[in-house]
Amino acid sequence: MGMSEFYGPGDETESVATIHRALDLGVRLLDTADMYGPFTNEELVGRAIAGRRDEVVLATKFAVVRDPDQPRADWGLRGDPAYVKQACEASLRRLGVDHIDLYYQHRVDPTVPIEDTVGALAGLVREGKVRHVGLSEASAETIRRAHAVHPVAAVQSEWSLWSRDVEESVVPTCRELGVGVVAYSPLGRGFLTGRYTSRDDFAAGDVRLTPHMPRFEGDNLDRNLAIVESLRSVATEHDVTPGQIALAWVHHQGAVPIPGTKRVKYVEENAAAADLKLTDEQLTRIANAVPTDAVAGTRYSPEAMRLLGR
Numbered sequence: 001m002g003m004s005e006f007y008g009p010g011d012e013t014e015s016v017a018t019i020h021r022a023l024d025l026g027v028r029l030l031d032t033a034d035m036y037g038p039f040t041n042e043e044l045v046g047r048a049i050a051g052r053r054d055e056v057v058l059a060t061k062f063a064v065v066r067d068p069d070q071p072r073a074d075w076g077l078r079g080d081p082a083y084v085k086q087a088c089e090a091s092l093r094r095l096g097v098d099h100i101d102l103y104y105q106h107r108v109d110p111t112v113p114i115e116d117t118v119g120a121l122a123g124l125v126r127e128g129k130v131r132h133v134g135l136s137e138a139s140a141e142t143i144r145r146a147h148a149v150h151p152v153a154a155v156q157s158e159w160s161l162w163s164r165d166v167e168e169s170v171v172p173t174c175r176e177l178g179v180g181v182v183a184y185s186p187l188g189r190g191f192l193t194g195r196y197t198s199r200d201d202f203a204a205g206d207v208r209l210t211p212h213m214p215r216f217e218g219d220n221l222d223r224n225l226a227i228v229e230s231l232r233s234v235a236t237e238h239d240v241t242p243g244q245i246a247l248a249w250v251h252h253q254g255a256v257p258i259p260g261t262k263r264v265k266y267v268e269e270n271a272a273a274a275d276l277k278l279t280d281e282q283l284t285r286i287a288n289a290v291p292t293d294a295v296a297g298t299r300y301s302p303e304a305m306r307l308l309g310r
Contacts, residue, residue: 001033003262004041007190008203010262012044019048021264023055025271031156031184031258033061033106034091035075038068042094053097059182060095061106061136062087072212073303079109081120088124104134104156108310114138114146122150134182139309140173152179159183159255161192161246161290162215162227163299170309171253186250186257189213193243194228212304214297223296230289240276247273249286 001007003015019030032045042060049056062084065076078087091100103124105117124130132153135146146152155174157166160183174181187193189208196202199221202209208216215224231242238245243259247270250257259270278286298305 059102079117084120220297244273
């Protein structure tokens with residue numbers, strides 16, 4: 001996502017080099033969405049994997065409807081069968097591939113029964129255009145209803161040391177049904193790396209400077225810095241970075257973390273976190289270093305929070 005939008009300016013040459021380096025390191029899952037850019041990130045990923053398609057488990061998403069000139073308040077949602085097929089065809093063209101390995105509904109459209117949306121996705125599976133079906137930020141009830149229509153391979157939700165609400169019902173439901181859990185923003189949108197200590201550290205236009213991200217505002221940011229310091233002290237004992245500790249914790253929960261980055265040096269750091277072995281005692285200590293009641297601010301603005309857990 002950050003290669004094309006939301007987190008300051010991007011550099012396509014560095015972005016493509018980052019994807020190539022990830023593949024060289026053994027990373028296989030690449031996650032994008034049609035609304036990143038919008039549309040341009042799928043094109044970027046398509047160019048980056050040209051000639052290396054067989055090395056990639058390619059995931060993308062549909063449902064958020066926007067155009068480049070729309071303010072966030074005017075973005076829409078569509079999960080109707082006609083749109084599912086239309087969005088898939090468009091993503092295939094932009095990615096330059098003949099199938100998508102994992103196709104997610106980005107957010108659940110409350111105006112369309114999930115059975116209808118998943119039914120359309122099942123049709124795409126039968127046509128060979130999609131290999132596996134996924135949901136993003138869906139409730140446990142919706143996951144069950146969807147899974148009854150067609151197997152849901154993965155549910156993607158925000159999950160990190162400072163975003164743990166998914167543990168209450170979504171993760172147990174996925175475990176029960178045999179559905180994989182993919183954790184986005186496992187680094188707390190970069191905050192848990194310790195790289196950011198004030199709002200001056202973010203580039204102009206960064207979404208973390210907007211009301212859409214309350215955890216990065218004023219007093220919330222100041223309070224949340226204490227979390228990073230606690231994590232840094234644990235990381236020092238392991239001779240790794242705070243970000244690597246945060247990623248290793250998510251990985252040890254049995255989830256697949258998808259840390260976003262647009263630079264080669266950070267993809268190398270992130271990939272190395274997969275080799276970090278932690279004991280149960282150490283995992284508990286890491287979690288205790290970031291108590292959920294110490295996190296200041298919600299994940300998103302109130303408007304965006306209403307799109308979650310449907």
